[in-house]
Amino acid sequence: xxxxxxxxxxxxxxxxxxxxxxxxxxxxxxxAAQGSDTLIVLNYGKYLDETVIRMFEEETGIDVKLEExxxxxxxYTKFKAGSxxxxxxxxxxxxxxxxxxxxxxxxxxxxxxxxxxxxxxxIIDATKTFDPETKYALPYFYGTLGILYNTTMVxxxxxTTWNVLWDETYRDSIIMQxxxxxxxxxxxxxxxxxxxxxxxxELTAAADLLIRQKPIVYxxxxxxxxxxxAAGNAAMALVYSGEAAYAxxxxxxxDYSVPKEGSNLWIDSWFIPKxxxxxxxxxxxxxxxxxxxxxxxxxxxxxxxxPNLKVKEALDEDTLADATIFPTPEILxxxxxxxxxxxxxxxxxxxxxxxxxxx
Amino acid sequence: MVKKTVxxxxxxxxxxxxxxxxxxxxxxxxxxxKSRVLWGGFTLKWYFSCFRDETIMSALTMTLKITVASxxxxxxxxxxxxxxxxxxxxxxxxxxxGATNIPLLNADIVTGISxxxxxxxxxxxxxxxxxxxxxxxNIPYVILNVLPKINQANRYTYEAALDLGASPLYAFYKITWxxxxxxxxxxxxxxxxxxxxxxxxxxxxxxxxxxxxxxxLYTELRKGIRPELYALSTxxxxxxxxxxxxxxxxxxxxxxxxPTVIRRSK
Amino acid sequence: MRRLMRQLLAGPYIVWIIGFILLPVAVILxxxxxxxxxxxxxxxxxxxxxxxxxxSIVLSLxxxxxxxxxxxxxxxxxxxxxxxxxxxxxxxxxxxxxxxMWMNFMLRILSWRLLLSNNGLINTFLERAGIxxxxxxxxxxxxxxxxxxxxxxxxxxxxxxxxxxxKDDIIEAAKDLGASHLTILVKIIVPLxxxxxxxxxxxxxxxxxxxxxxxxxxxxxxxxxxGNVIEQEFMQGTNWNLGSGLSVVLMIFVIASxxxxxxxxxxxxxxxW
Numbered sequence: 048x049x050x051x052x053x054x055x056x057x058x059x060x061x062x063x064x065x066x067x068x069x070x071x072x073x074x075x076x077x078x079a080a081q082g083s084d085t086l087i088v089l090n091y092g093k094y095l096d097e098t099v100i101r102m103f104e105e106e107t108g109i110d111v112k113l114e115e116x117x118x119x120x121x122x123y124t125k126f127k128a129g130s131x132x133x134x135x136x137x138x139x140x141x142x143x144x145x146x147x148x149x150x151x152x153x154x155x156x157x158x159x160x161x162x163x164x165x166x167x168x169x170i171i172d173a174t175k176t177f178d179p180e181t182k183y184a185l186p187y188f189y190g191t192l193g194i195l196y197n198t199t200m201v202x203x204x205x206x207t208t209w210n211v212l213w214d215e216t217y218r219d220s221i222i223m224q225x226x227x228x229x230x231x232x233x234x235x236x237x238x239x240x241x242x243x244x245x246x247x248x249e250l251t252a253a254a255d256l257l258i259r260q261k262p263i264v265y266x267x268x269x270x271x272x273x274x275x276x277a278a279g280n281a282a283m284a285l286v287y288s289g290e291a292a293y294a295x296x297x298x299x300x301x302d303y304s305v306p307k308e309g310s311n312l313w314i315d316s317w318f319i320p321k322x323x324x325x326x327x328x329x330x331x332x333x334x335x336x337x338x339x340x341x342x343x344x345x346x347x348x349x350x351x352x353x354p355n356l357k358v359k360e361a362l363d364e365d366t367l368a369d370a371t372i373f374p375t376p377e378i379l380x381x382x383x384x385x386x387x388x389x390x391x392x393x394x395x396x397x398x399x400x401x402x403x404x405x406x
Numbered sequence: 407m408v409k410k411t412v413x414x415x416x417x418x419x420x421x422x423x424x425x426x427x428x429x430x431x432x433x434x435x436x437x438x439x440k441s442r443v444l445w446g447g448f449t450l451k452w453y454f455s456c457f458r459d460e461t462i463m464s465a466l467t468m469t470l471k472i473t474v475a476s477x478x479x480x481x482x483x484x485x486x487x488x489x490x491x492x493x494x495x496x497x498x499x500x501x502x503x504g505a506t507n508i509p510l511l512n513a514d515i516v517t518g519i520s521x522x523x524x525x526x527x528x529x530x531x532x533x534x535x536x537x538x539x540x541x542x543x544n545i546p547y548v549i550l551n552v553l554p555k556i557n558q559a560n561r562y563t564y565e566a567a568l569d570l571g572a573s574p575l576y577a578f579y580k581i582t583w584x585x586x587x588x589x590x591x592x593x594x595x596x597x598x599x600x601x602x603x604x605x606x607x608x609x610x611x612x613x614x615x616x617x618x619x620x621x622x623l624y625t626e627l628r629k630g631i632r633p634e635l636y637a638l639s640t641x642x643x644x645x646x647x648x649x650x651x652x653x654x655x656x657x658x659x660x661x662x663x664x665p666t667v668i669r670r671s672k
Numbered sequence: 673m674r675r676l677m678r679q680l681l682a683g684p685y686i687v688w689i690i691g692f693i694l695l696p697v698a699v700i701l702x703x704x705x706x707x708x709x710x711x712x713x714x715x716x717x718x719x720x721x722x723x724x725x726x727x728s729i730v731l732s733l734x735x736x737x738x739x740x741x742x743x744x745x746x747x748x749x750x751x752x753x754x755x756x757x758x759x760x761x762x763x764x765x766x767x768x769x770x771x772x773m774w775m776n777f778m779l780r781i782l783s784w785r786l787l788l789s790n791n792g793l794i795n796t797f798l799e800r801a802g803i804x805x806x807x808x809x810x811x812x813x814x815x816x817x818x819x820x821x822x823x824x825x826x827x828x829x830x831x832x833x834x835x836x837x838x839k840d841d842i843i844e845a846a847k848d849l850g851a852s853h854l855t856i857l858v859k860i861i862v863p864l865x866x867x868x869x870x871x872x873x874x875x876x877x878x879x880x881x882x883x884x885x886x887x888x889x890x891x892x893x894x895x896x897x898x899g900n901v902i903e904q905e906f907m908q909g910t911n912w913n914l915g916s917g918l919s920v921v922l923m924i925f926v927i928a929s930x931x932x933x934x935x936x937x938x939x940x941x942x943x944x945w
Contacts, residue, residue, distance in 0.1 A: 092626060093626065112614045112615040114614040117624060118907070120910065121907050123910060124519075124906065127910075128522055128523060129526050131613050132530070133614070261894070265892065266810045266892025266893055267894060268893060270627035273630070274442060278442070280789045297630075398724070400904070401724045401725075402724050404900070405724050405731075413753040420824075421768075423821065424821070427775075428772055428775050428783070430783045431779055431780070483688060486684060486685065487685030487686075490678060490682025490685070493678035505689045506689075511926045512697075513883075513899055515903050515907075516700060516902065516916075517696070519906055519912075519915075520699045520700045524695055541688075542692045542693065549685075565674070568674065574677070596770070599774065600773075602776075605778065605885075606885075635779070639776055639779055642775070647771060
């Protein structure tokens with residue numbers, strides 16, 4: 048009997064101490080989290096240099112809690128469930144548009160910002176497609192959708208058109224995106240449709256094109272594309288310019304091209320959701336991100352196109368000339384920003400996607 | 407003799423099949439190149455840097471906290487429940503077992519989302535909600551490991567002990583506990599394993615700042631998984647391996663007959 | 673009285689069942705039977721009849737059957753070999769099979785991708801050996817392969833457990849009476865391990881029906897299982913009502929397949945476990 052109670056007491060103690068010890072420091076943080084001097088930041092995975100967060104914490108005394116996610120849709124699922132009261136969120140422009148239209152975003156008073164003027168007016172202009180009065184969104188990084196190709200397998204002239212993705216010679220070595228809107232872009236552009244079309248016939252026609260393409264597709268990937276391309280497992284991949292830049296770093300044979308039919312321009316942006324508990328702190332954080340030194344840190348960490356002019360001024364010519372990072376005006380002229388589609392179109396997209404996948 | 411060779415070969419092939427991917431990861435943890443495909447020479451640097459990395463370390467402590475706490479609590483609740491269920495009438499028992507099966511039968515994502523939808527009505531997501539979710543999917547493993555042991559045990563010995571004046575606790579410790587001990591132990595082990603391996607349910611029930619190794623790994627997929635994580639996984643694996651060897655050696659005499667029941671859905 | 677006291681021990685668990693098992697199921701049922709405007713509807717359940725969904729559920733059943741069959745064929749001889757070893761104690765065997773799970777699931781599957789990919793280790797090896805390049809990844813076969821890898825232990829363990837319980841005396845007696853190896857296998861070993869086989873089949877078949885991660889990672893997104901459809905409805909289409917409806921249908925499938933297996937199990941009742 049004694050031994051048993053002793054045993055259970057030891058077990059209980061062990062359990063408590065594990066929870067207790069480990070919880071000790073975090074416990075303090077948790078209680079602080081309830082106060083006003085914390086900022087809960089929701090961002091893509093690996094999209095912010097941790098040094099920047101630490102600098103912000105030191106300079107302002109505001110405690111930052113960073114939550115990361117992978118796809119805008121999964122962010123939306125968590126966000127809409129109201130599971131966490133986020134203070135500031137970074138996501139893709141079409142998701143920002145959707146949340147603005149649902150009344151989930153707070154207006155930001157950019158006149159209070161010290162460093163807002165560092166941002167490229169052209170890019171701010173481009174955000175008008177989803178934020179007409181530019182009062183909800185702060186552009187963070189931007190880029191294009193295009194073809195990442197292996198120069199040892201595909202010649203550069205060929206990837207000037209989306210048609211190359213339907214070329215039988217590359218059977219089993221084409222990677223498409225495992226997300227609906229992106230994979231539809233080449234098909235829509237090839238059949239001459241707008242990438243934001245809501246016409247069911249045009250969408251169905253594009254889906255038919257994609258169904259025809261499926262037998263020669265190696266895989267529909269989201270996150271693994273860059274690594275697969277660097278490993279030489281495929282000849283071409285439909286990717287975002289950011290991933291292309293990362294893949295090019297890993298493998299020198301890789302290059303990136305935006306086909307002449309035109310493509311998508313994406314602008315990942317910050318917004319402040321209705322759930323924000325301290326608007327002032329959130330704005331302070333966003334302003335901080337626009338500062339030349341922090342923007343530089345983030346640029347060097349992420350290596351995507353930055354709208355920050357101060358950063359661009361400090362870069363060498365080679366980097367600025369790299370069209371993978373900073374698309375040229377000619378490329379941008381043919382690119383369009385995604386618009387949030389209406390409920391019927393969303394449902395149709397979802398259905399066509401299932402149809403494509405089940406073929 | 408031939409038969410023996412054939413069976414040894416067969417055994418080797420199966421174990422190779424199960425452990426080959428792990429071997430690859432262990433090799434990668436010593437690779438002096440960030441690439442997953444190119445060999446850049448032998449290094450131990452990932453092992454050192456993984457302990458200096460704050461994010462990895464905090465995810466590790468969080469994982470350990472959740473795993474240990476959920477395994478201990480679910481073992482406690484599950485063992486008590488198994489004892490209770492064994493004393494129930496047939497119909498009640500069927501109802502209880504049916505409910506126990508539900509978390510095992512549902513797709514992880516459905517369990518995760520349904521729990522999330524429930525939690526957000528009452529509270530903010532955080533450490534506690536993840537813990538509750540983990541306990542929820544761990545309890546069935548405990549019950550299903552303990553229950554057969556209780557059913558095998560001779561109930562009359564326990565009754566006799568009570569008749570002879572033993573207190574229920576004393577009778578439990580002297581009579582029942584030795585019989586179900588191995589089941590409780592393997593239930594606990596299964597709970598630890600399932601907690602460690604879970605991604606979907608944790609993902610939906612976690613709050614800001616709560617990151618386990620699985621959820622952290624997931625956000626790293628796009629920019630390439632850091633080799634530090636291979637190193638950490640290797641350490642965890644080797645730790646478990648040596649722990650199990652030690653336990654195996656020590657409990658050799660105690661655990662002779664030991665059927666274990668496990669299952670899971672992914 | 674004593675019995676009642678014992679039953680009371682299940683009290684905390686009963687509270688748990690109601691709060692965290694039944695209530696979430698009720699939430700799913702609520703979503704399944706309502707439309708996005710909140711009215712009652714059977715549409716989400718009926719959606720299973722849509723050709724796309726039928727296709728994916730048929731594919732799920734097909735892959736599930738193949739995976740279960742392969743697991744059974746691999747596991748049965750293995751269990752026989754293992755039980756012939758007479759380990760000093762069996763939990764060691766159990767450990768050997770659940771140990772891989774201590775390495776994160778996603779990492780292990782990624783590792784298989786490295787091995788199976790076009791330029792992967794296995795293909796390099798095959799090319800050196802003169803066999804030539806084989807496309808392995810991103811096919812239904814590679815999904816089955818991944819499922820077998822992940823679920824094989826759940827077939828081995830119950831069969832091994834039931835086999836280890838067979839007393840040597842019975843087999844000795846049969847031998848003494850002149851039974852051949854085959855007779856012993858068919859007349860003694862298989863019937864005595866039947867409950868293990870059935871638990872194994874359920875333990876493998878049910879999770880393959882609901883799985884979606886393996887088909888995404890090893891099928892290259894080209895294989896659409898019903899689990900993937902549900903995932904898509906929850907995560908991308910953000911149609912939770914449809915996702916819930918399909919989940920309910922899937923649950924019915926799972927329960928039906930368990931009930932079916934229980935009919936074959938002569939021991940009846942809780943023998944699944």
